[in-house]
Amino acid sequence: MAIKRRDLLIKILISLFLIFDHGESSYSGVGSYDAEILQMASIKSSFLNLNNRVSISSSSRVHRVVHQKSWSSREHHVIDYGADPTGRSDSTEALQQAIFDVFRSPIDGHLMQGVTNLGGAEVHLDGGTYIINRPLRLPEVNGGNFMIHGGSLKASDSFPTDRHLIELWSSSDSPISYEYITLKDLLLDSNYRGGGISIVNSVRITVENCYISRFTTDGILIKGGHETYVSNSFIGQHITVGGDLREKDFSGVGINVAGNDNAITDVVIFSAAIGVLVEGQANVLTGVHCYNKATGLGGIGIYLKSPGFTQNRILNCYLDFTGIVMDDPVQVQISNSFFLGNAQIKIKSLKGVAKGVSILNNMFSGDYSGVPIVALDETEEPFTRIDQVVVDRNSVRGMKLRSTAARGSVWGNGTIWTVDFSEVLLFPNRIKNVQYTLHAGKLKVFPNHVLRDLSGNAVTVESDVPVSATIHVAVDQSTDGYI
Numbered sequence: 001m002a003i004k005r006r007d008l009l010i011k012i013l014i015s016l017f018l019i020f021d022h023g024e025s026s027y028s029g030v031g032s033y034d035a036e037i038l039q040m041a042s043i044k045s046s047f048l049n050l051n052n053r054v055s056i057s058s059s060s061r062v063h064r065v066v067h068q069k070s071w072s073s074r075e076h077h078v079i080d081y082g083a084d085p086t087g088r089s090d091s092t093e094a095l096q097q098a099i100f101d102v103f104r105s106p107i108d109g110h111l112m113q114g115v116t117n118l119g120g121a122e123v124h125l126d127g128g129t130y131i132i133n134r135p136l137r138l139p140e141v142n143g144g145n146f147m148i149h150g151g152s153l154k155a156s157d158s159f160p161t162d163r164h165l166i167e168l169w170s171s172s173d174s175p176i177s178y179e180y181i182t183l184k185d186l187l188l189d190s191n192y193r194g195g196g197i198s199i200v201n202s203v204r205i206t207v208e209n210c211y212i213s214r215f216t217t218d219g220i221l222i223k224g225g226h227e228t229y230v231s232n233s234f235i236g237q238h239i240t241v242g243g244d245l246r247e248k249d250f251s252g253v254g255i256n257v258a259g260n261d262n263a264i265t266d267v268v269i270f271s272a273a274i275g276v277l278v279e280g281q282a283n284v285l286t287g288v289h290c291y292n293k294a295t296g297l298g299g300i301g302i303y304l305k306s307p308g309f310t311q312n313r314i315l316n317c318y319l320d321f322t323g324i325v326m327d328d329p330v331q332v333q334i335s336n337s338f339f340l341g342n343a344q345i346k347i348k349s350l351k352g353v354a355k356g357v358s359i360l361n362n363m364f365s366g367d368y369s370g371v372p373i374v375a376l377d378e379t380e381e382p383f384t385r386i387d388q389v390v391v392d393r394n395s396v397r398g399m400k401l402r403s404t405a406a407r408g409s410v411w412g413n414g415t416i417w418t419v420d421f422s423e424v425l426l427f428p429n430r431i432k433n434v435q436y437t438l439h440a441g442k443l444k445v446f447p448n449h450v451l452r453d454l455s456g457n458a459v460t461v462e463s464d465v466p467v468s469a470t471i472h473v474a475v476d477q478s479t480d481g482y483i
C-alpha cells in the first residue's frame with residue numbers, strides 16, 4: 001500500500017510539472033522534449049533520495065555507470081583494477097593491466113609515423129603506494145600521448161637487480177618506440193634493487209616532479225632517442241641532506257644520458273657516485289644541484305664522457321663539493337655556475353684533444369688549500385691538439401685561479417723585465433698571443449726593446465740600454481690562429 005501511494009504521489013508531481021513547464025514553454029516559444037525528460041528524472045531522483053529508499057540493485061547500476069564514464073574519459077584508476085594502495089600486497093598485474101588498457105583504445109591519427117595516438121590517456125595511481133615484483137613496461141605497440149602519475153612505486157624484495165621500476169623500451173625493430181609520454185608526480189623506491197626509470201629509443205618524453213631513491217644502477221637512464229626532458233625532480237641513492245657517514249660508499253648514477261638533444265632542468269642529485277653522466281651530444285643541463293658524493297671521496301658531479309665530439313652545455317648549475325669531469329672535450333660551454341667546497345672542473349686527456357671549450361662567468365669557493373678551479377689530467381697523454389679553449393672572467397675565492405688569458409705588470413731598473421704567468425695560465429708552456437707596453441719616465445735616450453722569450457709561460461722583454469720602467473703584458477692561450 002505504501003509503495004502504491006508513493007508511485008501515485010510521483011505521478012501527480014510529474015503531471016503538475018509538465019503542465020507548468022508546458023505553459024511556460026508556450027509563452028516563450030521554446031520547447032524541448034529532452035529537457036523535460038531530464039527534469040522529470042531529476043524530480044523523481046530527488047524524491048527518492050529524500051525518502052532514503054534506494055535499492056541495492058540501483059546502487060549497483062550507478063557503480064557501473066561511473067566505471068563506464070572513467071573508461072570513456074581515458075582515465076584509468078589503478079584501484080579499479082585491484083591494485084593495493086597500501087603497499088601490503090603485490091600490485092604488478094593490476095598496474096600492468098591498466099597500462100595495457102590504455103593501448104587498447106587509440107584514437108584516429110598518429111604522432112610520428114608508426115606511433116599510435118592514445119588521446120591523452122592517463123594511468124592514475126590514486127595517491128597510493130604499490131609494490132611491484134617486476135618492471136612496469138609498455139606494450140610492444142608503439143604509442144604516445146599518455147601519462148602515468150600521482151603515486152608511489154616500490155620494488156619488492158624479489159625485483160630483478162638489473163631492471164628499472166618503469167621501462168619505456170620495446171623489442172620491436174622500430175627506431176622510435178614511444179613519443180610524448182609523461183611520468184609525473186611519482187615517488188619511486190627501487191629498494192636497492194636496480195634503477196628507477198629507463199627511457200630507450202623514445203622521443204619527447206617528460207619526467208617531472210619525481211622523487212627517485214634507493215637505486216643501485218641508474219636513477220634515470222636515457223638511451224637513444226632524443227628530446228627527453230627531466231625537470232623539478234629529486235634523485236638520490238640514499239636519502240640524505242649531506243654529511244652522510246655512508247657517503248664514501250655511494251654508488252650508481254643519478255641520471256645517465258646516453259643520447260642526444262635532452263634537457264635536465266632544476267634537478268637535485270643528493271646521493272650517487274656520479275650525479276649526471278652524459279654520453280651523448282647536444283644536451284643541456286640547467287639549474288642542476290649536485291651534492292651526490294664529494295670529489296675527495298671519489299665522486300663526480302657531472303661527467304661529460306663523450307670524447308672528441310661533446311657538444312654539451314652546463315648552465316647555471318650548483319656543484320656542491322663535487323665537480324665536473326670531461327674527456328677530450330670538443331665544444332663545451334660551462335657558465336654562470338657555482339662551485340662550492342673546492343669543487344673544480346677537470347679536463348681529462350685521452351687523445352690530447354681540447355677544442356671549443358668555454359668556461360666563463362662562474363663562481364668558485366674553497367678552503368684556501370690551493371686547489372685550482374680548472375685542472376688538467378694528462379695521465380694518459382698530454383694535450384697536443386688545443387684550439388679555442390677559453391677560461392676567463394671567473395670569480396674565485398679560496399681556490400687557485402686558472403685562466404687562458406692573463407695580464408700582469410712588473411717594474412725594473414735595468415735591461416730585462418720578466419712577467420711570470422705560470423701560476424695562472426691553464427696550459428703549461430703555451431703562450432700564443434702577447435701584447436706588451438714598456439712604460440718609462442723622462443729619458444734622455446729612447447730605448448729599443450724586444451720580446452725575447454715565452455718559455456715556461458713567462459714573458460721576457462729586453463732593452464738595449466738600462467732604463468727604469470714598468471712593463472705591462474697581456475697574454476692569451478685560447479687560439480692558434482694568426483691573421
